[in-house]
Amino acid sequence: MLWKEAGCTAELDYTEQTSWLLFLKYLDGLEQDRADEAALDGKSYRFILDEPYRWEQWAAPTGSDGQIDHNRALTGDDLRDFVND
16 A cells, blocks of 8 residues: 655655565565575575565565465554564
8 A cells, every 4th residue: 555645646656665665575585596595405595684574574474374474464553663663
């Protein structure tokens, strides 16, 4: 959901924020691919971002069944507080 703020009249006003979210999602996928490749080679891999800040932890956490756990995903005030802090 894009919040309407003073001076923002169209979706193009949110290009910067949308680009940042897409980058975070891409980074998470890239990091996971690199970790998987390292595991297949018997090597360890050190993620760039600590676990609490990875996309899969705050934006799209999954349960044991592999489905998104909507109860753990940050939304609303919790998401705002996470980003601000």
